[in-house]
Amino acid sequence: MFERPESGERAVLVHINFPDGAGQQDLQEFTELVCSAGAIPVATVTGTRAVPEPRLFVGQGKAGEIHAVVKQHEAEVVIFNHSLSPSQERNLERLLSCRVLARTGLILDIFAQRARSFEGKLQVELAQLRHLSTRLIRGWTHLERQKGGIGLRGPGETQLESDRRMLNARIKVINRRLDKVERQRDQGRRARERADVPTVSLVGYTNAGKSTLFNTLTGADAYAADQLFATLDPTLRRIDVPGVGPLVLADTVGFIRHLPHDLVAAFRATLEETRKADLLLHVVDNQDPERHAHIDQVNEVLQEIGAGDIPQLRVYNKIDLSDAEPRVEYAENGLIDRVWVSAVSGAGLDLLADALKQHFHGAQVHGWLHLSSTAGGIRSSLYNIGQVLSEHVDEQGSWWLEVRMSQNNIDKLVREAGGSCEFHAAESAGPVAGAAQAS
Numbered sequence: 001m002f003e004r005p006e007s008g009e010r011a012v013l014v015h016i017n018f019p020d021g022a023g024q025q026d027l028q029e030f031t032e033l034v035c036s037a038g039a040i041p042v043a044t045v046t047g048t049r050a051v052p053e054p055r056l057f058v059g060q061g062k063a064g065e066i067h068a069v070v071k072q073h074e075a076e077v078v079i080f081n082h083s084l085s086p087s088q089e090r091n092l093e094r095l096l097s098c099r100v101l102a103r104t105g106l107i108l109d110i111f112a113q114r115a116r117s118f119e120g121k122l123q124v125e126l127a128q129l130r131h132l133s134t135r136l137i138r139g140w141t142h143l144e145r146q147k148g149g150i151g152l153r154g155p156g157e158t159q160l161e162s163d164r165r166m167l168n169a170r171i172k173v174i175n176r177r178l179d180k181v182e183r184q185r186d187q188g189r190r191a192r193e194r195a196d197v198p199t200v201s202l203v204g205y206t207n208a209g210k211s212t213l214f215n216t217l218t219g220a221d222a223y224a225a226d227q228l229f230a231t232l233d234p235t236l237r238r239i240d241v242p243g244v245g246p247l248v249l250a251d252t253v254g255f256i257r258h259l260p261h262d263l264v265a266a267f268r269a270t271l272e273e274t275r276k277a278d279l280l281l282h283v284v285d286n287q288d289p290e291r292h293a294h295i296d297q298v299n300e301v302l303q304e305i306g307a308g309d310i311p312q313l314r315v316y317n318k319i320d321l322s323d324a325e326p327r328v329e330y331a332e333n334g335l336i337d338r339v340w341v342s343a344v345s346g347a348g349l350d351l352l353a354d355a356l357k358q359h360f361h362g363a364q365v366h367g368w369l370h371l372s373s374t375a376g377g378i379r380s381s382l383y384n385i386g387q388v389l390s391e392h393v394d395e396q397g398s399w400w401l402e403v404r405m406s407q408n409n410i411d412k413l414v415r416e417a418g419g420s421c422e423f424h425a426a427e428s429a430g431p432v433a434g435a436a437q438a439s
Contacts, residue, residue, distance in 0.1 A: 011039040012075045014066060016058060016082065017048045026290065029256075030081040030103070032207075037110045042073040056095070057088045067096050079106055086134050104131060107256070119181050126174045133167050185272060197238070198360060199248045201274045203302065204283035205294035206254030209317040213283060213343035214251040236273070241353055244360050245387055245405070250277065255301045275307045279359060286316040286324060286340065313355055316340045319347065326351055335359065365410065365425065371399040372420040378413065 011034055015027045027046075034041055047062050056063050057080065066078060077099040078092070084102040092100040101109075108128050115121045202210040218237035235251045250273045274280065282298065284291050295314075302308045319326065319342045326348030329338040336355040341348030371379055379399055382388050390402040403410075414421050 009038060009040050010042050010073065010075045010077070012066065012069050012073065012078045013041050013044040014058070014078060014080045014082075015044065015046050016052075016062075016080075017046070018052075019048070019050060027081065033103075033106055033110065034079055037106055038113070039077065039079070042075055043069045045069055052082075055088065056091055057082065057084055063092070063095055070096055070098055077101055079103075119178070122174050122177055122181070126171065126178065129167055129171050129174070133164065133171075182272065197246050197248055198278040199250060199273070199276065200279045200281055200356070201250040201252060201277035202281050202283055203252060203274055203298060203307075204254060205285065205288075205291075205298055206256050208254065208283045208285040208288075208294075209343050210254060210283045211251055213281075213315070213317060213341070214249060216343045216346060216349065218249055241356050244357050247356070250274070255298045271305045271307075274302070275305055275310075277307070277310055279356075280307065280310050280312045282312045282314045284314060284316050285318055287318050287321045311359070312337070313359060314338045315352065317343055320345045328355065366404045367402075367410075367423055367425040369399075369401045369403055369410075369413070370422040370424065371401065371417075373397045373399075375399075375417060375420040378417055378421060 013030065013034060015030060027044075031041060031044075045062070045066050047058065049058065049062075053059055058066070069075070070078060075098060078096055079101045081103055083104055084092070084100070089100050089102065108124070108131060111124045112128065115124045202214055204210050214235065214237070218239050237249050239247050239249050241247055252271070252274055280302070282295070284295060288294065299308065302310075314337060316324075316338065319340050324340055326342075327340050328336045328351050331337040335358055336351075339348060339352050339355050341352055369382070373396070379388075379401065382401060382403065387403045387405050388401050389404060392400040394400065405413075410423050414423055
């Protein structure tokens, strides 16, 4: 066994093509992932195989070629653009005498660097521990196995068993903490549901511009950069859309081709914001030649987490990088389902607001609230949330407020206000006309 180095940034990349497309990955995206992790690619080894080799994943000849490249460039890590079994990783490390990292481990390393919140760090640690639990290797030779004979009996469990027991204990602790975080998120969601505030979640392939769009719409300062997985921790902000009212906008982690299942499981609390959303803004990089494949990948992950049936509004971003103009496309039901915008220049954001208004308009009703002179608190709260379109005062000094709100919110308002509040649909113009004359 060689002494496994704990650090090193000089990396040899390995990308193997399979004729049947099994495990196929994109080489350019892989290189961006490696650079996002902070490694320095010094060489790339490519090849073609019919199927992965069980022991080394690549053939003996290709493994020898990789070994020669590692020695030539004095590389400290070899990164495969594929999933490797634990035994394949160990066999390759013995042969190459350097660290070997698979695609899943690479993504986990990037997530570990990006995590900033307490919740995000817990989720990354959970995913790392689950990944590590299948890759425990011998580190203490004197405790490798229990021994027999007088004076040679071991402590009762091997070092691997001890490590595995500690890993499982830590995983249980993290799961309990994440369950607590999830309960807190549920409380926040229930509060928004009681206030009838819809949630709109930004989803899309990584580096599609979700965080930039989020910052432009909300005025927030969420971290945004031209790199994969710039955003890891979910961010929620309240915005007011004219004609719609208050919305909660959620910026979530970006998806990627073949997102590791350990990550999907570990980030269940974060992805819950997507699963419970009223609308998904599916942000697409309009300049990406692989955008159609990326759309399919995002939809696959949405199906996997149980969000495949949530309504989507597709937002084609980064039109400022081309000659494309802001525009919309309509679905068969007559509603806008695609919008072309630029989160950087702001072009097309008015069309996006119209699309949001059109989407939520079906859940809202237009009419007049008749408030008695003692219901000033209700009037004030309606103005605070931007639901009042116009106002009239009748001869008795009571208010007629023109509003566009959800029917559930109106029913709740009338129920809690008792006799001091009544609602009249917009078709009931009689009392409104009288109020207008009085004012």
